[in-house]
Structure formats: C-alpha cells, structure tokens
Amino acid sequence: MLFCLITSISFSLYAQRLNGPWFGELNVGGNKLGIIFKFSNQNGVLSCTMDVPMQSLKDFGIQVVKQTETQIELKSTPLGASFKGEIANENLIKGFWSQSGATLPLDLKPGVGEKVIRPQEPHGPFAY
Numbered sequence: 001m002l003f004c005l006i007t008s009i010s011f012s013l014y015a016q017r018l019n020g021p022w023f024g025e026l027n028v029g030g031n032k033l034g035i036i037f038k039f040s041n042q043n044g045v046l047s048c049t050m051d052v053p054m055q056s057l058k059d060f061g062i063q064v065v066k067q068t069e070t071q072i073e074l075k076s077t078p079l080g081a082s083f084k085g086e087i088a089n090e091n092l093i094k095g096f097w098s099q100s101g102a103t104l105p106l107d108l109k110p111g112v113g114e115k116v117i118r119p120q121e122p123h124g125p126f127a128y
Helices: 002-017
Strands: 020-028 031-042 045-052 057-067 071-076 081-089 092-099 102-110
Touching: 020 092, 081 102
Parallel strands: none
Antiparallel strands: 020 031, 020 102, 031 045, 045 057, 057 071, 071 081, 081 092, 092 102
16 A cells, blocks of 8 residues: 555656656757647646647647656657657656657757747838
8 A cells, every 4th residue: 555655646746747848859851840748737647738839830639658757658649659758857858759750869858948930020110
C-alpha cells in the first residue's frame, strides 16, 4: 500500500513538473521550425496540445501515450507523428520527433520561445 501511495505522489509531482508550455526547434533542411507543447494537469491526468506558429497550427490535440518520472511519449495519429523524450531535469527534455519516416532531434525547454515575426505584419506609424 505504501508503494502505491509513493507511486501516485511521484506521478502527481511529475505531472505538475510538465504543466505549461515547452518549446523546441526542429532543424528541417536547414530551416528551424518551432514547436510548442502545452501540458495541463486535470485531476492527475496529463493532457497536451501543440502549436506550430510558423504553420499557423494552434491548440492541436496530442495524445499522451506514456509518462513516467523520466520519460514522456506523445503521439498524433492525424499527423502520423510522435515525440519520445527523456526528462533530463526540470528545464530540459531531450527527445526525438518522428514523422513521415524521418526522425529528428527535438529538445524541449520550458516556455514558448521567441515570437514569430512575419514581414507581412506592418508596424506603424504610417505616412498615409
């Protein structure tokens, strides 16, 4: 019984550590593609959504396949993609993104990364 209590406390603390956004960049053909995984913990159940700002993807549902104190595994059937990571510490998840037969390194850090600056977003003042 004590083991069950310790295990449930451990998983609860783990889920709390992954609360909030985690950001990483894929290097795709020399271009960087930022990915944000947003974790939330509802009643001890970890859930996740994904943003890819450069592709205007926001709040895309991601399945949490596996979670332990040291590992996280995510999957998206519609995208044919998955992420497997080792939790190195509270500020780093070292992992790999797999999609369409390719596997690329993807390390995640807490936060959302830098704001995407698009040249088509005008900044004033304008001399009209």
